[in-house]
Amino acid sequence: xxxxxxxxxxxxxxxxxxxxxxxxxxxxxxxxxxxxxxxxxxxxxxxxxxxxxxxxxxxxxxxxxxxxxxxxxxxxxxxxxxxxxxxxxxxxxxxxxxxxxxxxxxxxxxxxxxxxxxxxxxxxxxxxxxxxxxxxxxxxxxxxxxxxxxxxxxxxxxxxxxxxxxxxxxxxxxxxxxxxxxxxxxxxxxxxxxxxxxxxxxxxxxxxxxxxxxxxxxxxxxxxxxxxxxxxxxxxxxxxxxxxxxxxxxxxxxxxxxxxxxxxxxxxxxxxxxxxxxxxxxxxx
Numbered sequence: 001x002x003x004x005x006x007x008x009x010x011x012x013x014x015x016x017x018x019x020x021x022x023x024x025x026x027x028x029x030x031x032x033x034x035x036x037x038x039x040x041x042x043x044x045x046x047x048x049x050x051x052x053x054x055x056x057x058x059x060x061x062x063x064x065x066x067x068x069x070x071x072x073x074x075x076x077x078x079x080x081x082x083x084x085x086x087x088x089x090x091x092x093x094x095x096x097x098x099x100x101x102x103x104x105x106x107x108x109x110x111x112x113x114x115x116x117x118x119x120x121x122x123x124x125x126x127x128x129x130x131x132x133x134x135x136x137x138x139x140x141x142x143x144x145x146x147x148x149x150x151x152x153x154x155x156x157x158x159x160x161x162x163x164x165x166x167x168x169x170x171x172x173x174x175x176x177x178x179x180x181x182x183x184x185x186x187x188x189x190x191x192x193x194x195x196x197x198x199x200x201x202x203x204x205x206x207x208x209x210x211x212x213x214x215x216x217x218x219x220x221x222x223x224x225x226x227x228x229x230x231x232x233x234x235x236x237x238x239x240x241x242x243x244x245x246x247x248x249x250x251x252x253x254x255x256x257x258x259x260x261x262x263x264x265x266x267x268x269x270x271x272x273x274x275x276x277x278x279x280x281x282x283x284x285x
Contacts, residue, residue, distance in 0.1 A: 016076075016079075017227075023081075027229065030272065037262070037269055038266055041263065044259050045246075045251070046064060046065055056104075056108075057254075059103060059113065060107075060253055061254075063096050064246050064249070067093055070092055070096065074086045074090060074236070079232075081227030082228065083227075083232035083234070083235055084201050086236070090242075093239060094194035094198075097187060097246045099181075100249050101187055102174075112173050112174065113174075115155060118152050119149060119153065125141055125145045156173065179195070190242065194238050237273075237274045237277070240273070247266055
């Protein structure tokens with residue numbers, strides 16, 4: 001289920017940068033040495049038959065399963081020198097693990113999380129139709145989406161104008177904003193690294209531009225291109241921490257003592273791999 005690190009190395013025709021792979025391996029040899037333990041923990045958590053089938057159980061398990069793919073995609077970009085690309089994926093990985101952690105503490109809110117898909121689907125189909133997508137199939141889907149939306153929208157109503165007493169549909173499934181939600185979990189400590197910093201690069205902001213500019217030796221402002229090894233390694237460090245927390249969430253929620261032991265080992269490995277690396281964010285960079 002989880003691809004080994006070697007699977008990133010294509011023997012014949014390659015799509016990527018072999019020189020970046022070698023440089024990445026040299027910089028991150030301790031991470032690679034400990035990767036088998038991380039893989040063993042992920043296999044224990046996710047390569048198994050799920051015997052408890054409540055909505056919360058399924059959701060927490062499957063959110064974690066998505067996170068493995070997020071991490072492997074991030075690792076592939078980092079190994080090819082695309083540090084900022086990896087950072088963009090970090091934001092989605094972090095969001096999924098935060099939600100899994102929150103639902104593990106608040107399983108009674110799982111139905112809200114699941115039902116909000118009908119709100120999102122309704123919005124998307126309306127946009128397709130308004131954008132000029134013709135055809136009866138689209139109209140049929142939109143009609144079904146409208147019915148599903150009407151069935152759940154009362155759950156997501158919030159005050160639009162307290163003075164007028166009008167309501168609107170909330171933009172998210174929880175009455176907590178994401179930052180507040182993250183702070184209710186052990187992942188709140190990673191908000192700056194895994195949420196705010198990646199948002200600078202993944203959204204259309206002025207900061208996304210400014211972070212890619214530098215002063216050349218001739219004192220001209222130029223766009224900084226090329227490989228981003230420091231960003232790649234720092235993103236991997238944070239993503240590694242997020243994935244370790246995911247293992248802990250699965251171990252505690254599903255009451256898996258053996259996975260708890262693997263979680264402890266993975267947590268110790270994270271400290272060993274990254275504690276002596278000088279790759280922290282520098283505000284003057």
